[in-house]
Amino acid sequence: MNLLLHDYKQPPSKPAAPGKAWRWFALGLGLPLLAIAGFSTIKSAPGSNQANKAVEPDTIQTDTMEAALSDTLRIAEPFPQFINRPAKVAHNAFHPPLILPEAPQFDVVSHTIKSGDTLEQVFRRNKISLADLAAIVRLPEAANHLKILRPGDTFEIGHNEGQLMSLYRELNLTQSLQISRNDDGFLAELVERPIETVRRNAYGRIESSLFESAASAGLQDKLIMNLAGIFAWDIDFVLDIRTNDDYYILYEEIWQDGKFVTTGEIIAAEFNTNGRTFQAVRYVDPEGHSDYFTPDGRSVRKAFVRAPVDFTRISSNFNPNRKHPVLNTIRAHKGVDYAAPKGTPIKAAGDGKVIFRGRKGGYGNAVILQHGGNITTLYAHMSSFAKNARVGKRVRQGETIGFVGSTGLATAAHLHYEYRLNGVHRNPRTVQLPQADPIKQKYRSEFMATAEPILNELQNYKRTQIAAASFD
Template sequence: MLVTEILTILRNIPMKHVLAMILGFLLLVCISILGSKDFTEEDKISELRKPLKLSSLSEDYQIEIPYIEKEVVIKRNDSLFTILDNLGVSKENIIKLINSKKSDLLSKIEVGDKIKAYVNEYGELEKLIYVDNIKSGIRAERVDSSYVISRYESKIEKVKVFKHVVIKDSMYMSGLRENVPDSVLMDLAYINGWDIDFTHDIRPGDTFSIVYEEVIIDGEKVIDGDILISEFNNRNKKFIAVRYDLDEQNSEYFNLEGENVKKAFLRSPVKLSYISSKYNLKRRHPVLHTIRAHRGVDYAANKGSPIRATGDGTVLFAEYNAGCGNEIKIKHSEDYVTRYCHLDRFSARTKVGRKIKQGQTIGYVGSTGLATGPHLHYEFHVNGKHTDPLKVKFPNASPIRSSELMAYKEKSSDLINELQKYQYLIDQREFYGG
C-alpha cells in the first residue's frame, strides 16, 4: 500500500522538479566528498617539512596586514631615521633599510622633498618612495629581508583637452558646468582680462573654446596645465590668445598678429569696486560744491580694499598731500604717470624710488583728504597731460620678438587648426546626436 502511494506521489511531481532534486542531491554528495578529502601521505610530509615561521603562518591563514600609505614633507633638521620613526617604522626595519645596498642614494634628503612610506601596524616598511622632483625619485622595495633601492624616472605625458562653452550666466559658472577645471578658468580670465571685463562685459550667448593640457605622471592625472590657445567670443568680438614659450621658464600669450595680450596697464586699480565718478571736465565738486574738472576716475570700494599699481614703474611720490590725502604717483615707461588719492594707508613696500610691478598692492582704499566716503581717485597722465583712464588706448606689453615671429606664426596656425578640428568634431557629434 505504502509503496504504491509513494509511487503515485512521485508520478504527480513534474519532471523538472525531479531533475532539480537529483541535481541537488549530486551536489551535496560532491561537497561532502571534497570536504572530507584526506591529505595524501605526500601532502602531509611536505607540510611537515615547511619551516614554521610567522611569515609562512600568515601565508597559510591569509592574514593580511594592511600597509598604509603615509606621506611627509621633509622639514629642517629631519633625518631619514627620525622621519621613518615618526611614521611608525620599527627601528629594526629602519636599520635593515639603512644596511641595504645603495642606501647611500637616500643619504642626502632635502628640505621640501617628499617621502611616501607604506607601513603596517607592526612597523614593517613595505615600500618607500623619495620624490625629489616631479620627474624622478628613489624607490626602496622590500625583497625578503632587505631592500632593493634604485632611482626611477616617472613617465610624464601631456594630454590636450578641448572644451567649448556657451555662456549662460557668468564665464566661471558656465565653465564649471562643462567641467572646465577651476584653475583653467582662472587662467582664461587672466589671459583675456586685458580685453574683456568679466564682471561687466559678459553676455549670455558669449562663447569660448580652449585647448589646455593635462599633466599625467605615471598614468595619474597630476595637474591641469596651461591653456595653449583660447578663443573668446564676447559680444560678437573675437579674441584669440596663443601661448608661446619665450625661453625655458617664461611663456606669454599673444594674439594672431604677435601682439602681447597683456597691456602695459590694467584697466582698473581696484578689483572689487564700481565707478562712482567718471572723468569730467565740468563736474560740481561733491565737497566744495563748485564746478571743478574731475580729471580722474573714482572707484568706490570698501575701506581697506587693496589698490594695485596698474603698470610696472617706479614710485615718484608717496605721502600726504592736501586734498588728495595720502597720495601715490608712479612713473611708468615712456611718458606715463599714474596717480592715486585718498588712500587709507600705503603698503610697506611703497617707498619713493622703489620699483613696482603691475598688479602689486601699493596701498589701501580710504577717505583721506577731501573725500565724502572711501574711494580711490585715479588719474592717468600722458606726457604730463591728464587723460581719461577709461578711454585711453593702453600700449601693449612687449610683442613677440621679430626674430621669432615666423616660428610663432607657424605655431599659432597649428593651434588654430587644432581648435577648428575639435570644433568640427563637436559640431558633427551634435548634428548626429552622438
C-alpha cells in the first residue's frame, strides 16, 4: 500500500519558464525527451523491487509519463487553450465579400402641378433636357398622359446631370405611367395597380356638431362630407341638426398593397334628425349613371340646393323688414347672406343658363341664372367670376360660377343669395324645392331588387348598435 501511495504521489511543481518563447522551446524539447524516457523505462526495470513489478508492472511508467507530461503542459500553458478551439477557427474562416453591381445613381424631382404649369416649365426649372422631353412626348403610350395636365397631378422625374432617366405619374387609383431610359431611347408602360374594395359600417351620434361626432367615431372627413352631400337637399347641417341626432352608414374602403388608401362610395345611409328619418341608397343603372335614391325610387336630390356655398354661418336671414347695415334704413332683405372666407367657391344652386354676369349696383359683382319653371337665382358680392360662367352658357348644379367677396354694399366677405319664382322673392331656406327626376321606369324593378338587400344590411347594423347602446 505504501508503494502504491508513493507511486501515485504528485511530483513537486517546477517553476514555469519566464517567457513565452522559452515555453515553446521547452515544449519542443520536452516531447522528444518524453518519448525517449518512456522507451528507456520499458527496457530497464528497477532490480531491487520485484514486488513492485508483480503488483503494478506499468505503474512507474504511467506515473513517470503523467508527471513528465504534466510538467511539460505546465510550461506551455497557452497551448491547450489554442488547440481546444478548432470550431471558432473554422467559424471565423475568411470568405471573400459579395460584390454587387452598382445601382444607377440619379436625382429624383417630385413635382405637383399648379394652375398654368406645363411639363416644359418643370423641365426648364430643373435643368432637364428638353430634347428628352420631346422624345417621351412622342411615345404613343405616353403622349396623351403628358399633354393633358391637371392641377394637383404629381410627377416623379429622375435625371442625371440634366439627362432624363425616368418619369413616373399616377394616372388614377388603378393605373400609373412609367417611362425609363434604355439603350434604344425611352420605354413607356402603363402599369396596372390593383385595388381591393372592403365594406364597412359606421355610426355616429351628434353631441355638438356633425364633424365632431365623426372625429370621435374615428371617421374620415371625406366620408362625412359625402354623407352631408347626400342629404343636403333635405337637411341644413349647420342649422337643422340637434343633439342626439344620429346616423348609420354602409360604405366602401379602398385598399392597395395591404394598405388603406381612401374612403370609397357610400352604399347606403340613414340620418335621423328632429323626429324625421332620411334614407338613401346608391344605384348605378345599366347606362352607368349613378345617384342616390330613397327606398321607393325617388331621387334624394332636389332641383336646387339650399345653400350654394360652404359657409361658416348665416350672417343675415330672409327678412322683409330688416334694417340695412350700410344704408341704416329699413330695407327688405330678399335673400340669405352666407358668411364665408374671401375666395370660397360659389356653386350653381341648380342646372341653368347664365343670363347676367357683371357689376350690378349694390350687389357688386353678381351672376344671375335662369332655371326651368320660371325660377331664377342671384349670387352677389363676388370677388371674381369663374371662367365658365359666361352669359349664355349652361351650367350644372354644383358647378363653380364665382368666388366669395365683399364687392358692392357689403361690410364683410359673404354670399348674398336670392331665389325668385315667377319674379317673386322666396325664402331660399324654406321654399318648397322641385324634385329631381326619379328612377327611370324601365330600371325600377332592377333598382328595387338591388336596394332591398342593401337596406336590410344597413338596418341589421342599426339594430346591433341600438342593442349595444342599451347595455351601456
